[in-house]
Amino acid sequence: MKPLAEHLPESVLTQILENAFQWFVVVNKDSEIIYINEDYCKFLEINREEAIGKPVYEVIENSRMHEVxxxxxxxxxxxxxxxGTYMLANRVPLKVDGEVVGAFGSVIFRDLNDWHNLSSNVKIQMEKINFGKPTNEGSHYLLENIIGSSKVIxxxxxxxxxxxxxxxxxxxxGESGTGKELFAHSIHxxxxxxxxxxxxxxxxxIPPELLESELFGRAETEGRFHLADGGTLFLDDVGNMPLSVQVKLLRVMQEGLIESIGSVQSEKVNVRVIAASNQPLKSLIESxxxxEDLYYRIQAITLQLPPLRERMDDFIEITNYLFHKSLMxxxxxxxxxxxxxxxxLQAYHWxxxxxxxxxxxxxxxxLTNGEVIEPSALPLQIKMERTFYTIGxxxxxxxxxxxxxxxxHETLLHHPDKRDVANILGLSRSTLYEKIKKYDL
Known part of the structure; x- marks a missing residue:
């Protein structure tokens, strides 16, 4: 910094400071403002000369420079x-010969919404860069793995x-099979x-009597919350959690504290919880x-996944994706x-x-040996449900x-013994033979 100060006049250094950050402030060891840039003053609606020398907390609300x-x-x-808005700030101690002589603070995002949008965009671009690359981290699904372009998706x-x-x-x-884990992965x-x-x-x-130790661990073993510290814990089928365990989960959600079985010490954890349920939790509350208090804790954001039958606009796209995956x-x-x-396949209700x-x-x-997948390769329940009808x-x-x-026809294909067919369909053998003759089967 000394060579820089020697080669540049003070006016140029001031220009650099004024434009290097959106808003910034410098305080001495008594938390008094010794420098604040003009843009920050305009936002705070204060004259810079008035701000200099004042305690920073009198000029900038919720300041934590004194903590630094x-x-x-x-x-x-x-x-x-x-x-009236959340911002994202950096606060750094200023030291001379190892002693703190003040602090420097800068606003790096003036609106958390801007940061959220940028952060998401960066993650999406990184997904595109890494999409298709081999990974040794297990099954980590990306947003691009969610197939479908319907309005709801x-x-x-x-x-x-x-x-x-x-x-x-x-x-x-969402119902079973709608891909709740895939969506949880994409969020993470x-x-x-x-x-x-x-x-x-x-x-x-997990058996109810073992679920508590699985989540919170024992004195000698770590639980899932320990393993997820700093990351994300995905609790699938959370509606099956016993009430006694729900109480402990609620404490984690409220205080970020867990207590292992057999331990008298509470531990701090930093875990984001994503819960999933194929049962309407409100119905479980009523029963x-x-x-109810846990429900309102875990559903700050709720994603309602539609069943496949309600997103048939995506059916061909999903089927082709799964088909080529199976071919490989x-x-x-x-x-x-x-x-x-x-x-x-399209007529079935899935x-x-x-x-x-x-x-x-x-x-x-x-099941297909040739080059064409015929209906015979499909399960009986899919073929039995097919009904095509046009008015008139x-x-x-x-x-x-x-x-x-x-x-x-389908029952006879799968059960050569006509006595079995009669029993399955609830017909007498004589009625079965009459229908076989009627339909030339």
């Missing part, structure tokens, strides 16, 4: 509420981009915690199975869906959602007969 001077420790990217993606940089807890609700990957652990726990998969796994290339096969579709597509790929194309009686014929 007292501790000698910097505050980096710290949120500060000034004139675009809206959810936009919400994720907005809330990912925050530390707000998120509740993801776009957050400032993306380089920290993403730890998941399925609350329905006394879920705490199976080592097959020249394989296509027959038109009838796709019609069966109670198991995308997970069921993935299993059906994968099985069909492995046939009478009700004719439509019902078509359904009856299809059910008989």
């Amino acid at each position: 001077i007292a501790t000698g420790k910097a505050h980096i990217a710290s949120a500060q509420f000034i004139k 675009r809206s959810i993606k936009e919400t994720i981009q907005m809330i990912a940089p925050s530390d707000l807890p998120v509740l993801i609700q 990957q776009l957050s400032d915690r993306s380089d920290k652990p993403f730890i998941k726990l399925n609350c329905a998969a 006394g199975k879920f705490r 796994r199976a080592g097959k290339r020249n394989l296509i869906f027959a038109t009838d096969t796709m019609e069966y 109670p198991g959602n995308v997970r069921e579709l993935q299993n059906v597509v994968q099985a069909a790929v492995y 194309s046939r009478t009700l009686s004719e439509s019902l007969e078509e359904v009856e014929r299809n059910i008989l």
Whole structure:
């Protein structure tokens, strides 16, 4: 700095200081302002001459410069509420010969919304750069892995981009198979915690009596909260969590403190919680199975994932994605869906959602020896549900007969013994034979 001061006049150094930061202030060891730039004064609506010499807390609300001077420790990217909005500030101690003689503070983002948008944008650009590159960090899904361009999916993606940089807890609700974990991963990957652990726990998969130790650990072992410290903890099927464990989870959400089983000491953890449920938590509250206070803690942001049957605009895109993924796994290339096969798939209501579709597509790929996936490669329940009807194309009686014929045909294909078929369909054998003859089966 000394050579710089020797070669540049004071007026030039002042210009550098005035323009190097949006807003900044310098205080002495008594927290009195010794320099503040003009732009900051304009925002604070104060004359610079009046500000110089005043305690910083009289000029800038919620100032913490005195803490930096007292501790000698910097505050980096710290949120500060000034004139009705949150800003992001850096505060750094100034030292001479190891002794703190003052502090320097600068506002690096004047509006946290600007920071959130920039942070999300940076994460998205990094995703694009890294998309497709091999990773040794396990299954970390990106926002681009969420397939679909329907209005509802675009809206959810936009919400994720907005809330990912925050530390707000998120509740993801949706039926089984809608991809709740994928959405949780994408939030984590776009957050400032993306380089920290993403730890998941399925609350329905752990016996209730063991869930507490899994989450909070024991005196001699770490729990999931320990493992997720600094990162994200994804609690799937949170509606299955026992009430006794919910109480401890609520404390973590409120105070950031955990207490391991068998320990009398509380530990501080820094964990973002993303919870997921395939059951409406409000219904569980009404039945006394879920705490209302915990519900309001975990649902600061709620994402409601639609079932596949309500986003059929995405069906072809999702199916093609899963299909090509399955082809690569199976080592097959020249394989296509027959038109009838796709019609069966699109007519089915998919109670198991995308997970069921993935299993059906994968099985069909492995069950096909030729170059075309025929309806015979599909499960019985998908083919039995197919009904195509156009107004005026046939009478009700004719439509019902078509359904009856299809059910008989598919059942006979899978059960050669006609006695089994009669039992499955609830028919006498004589009635079954009459229908077989009627439909030329």
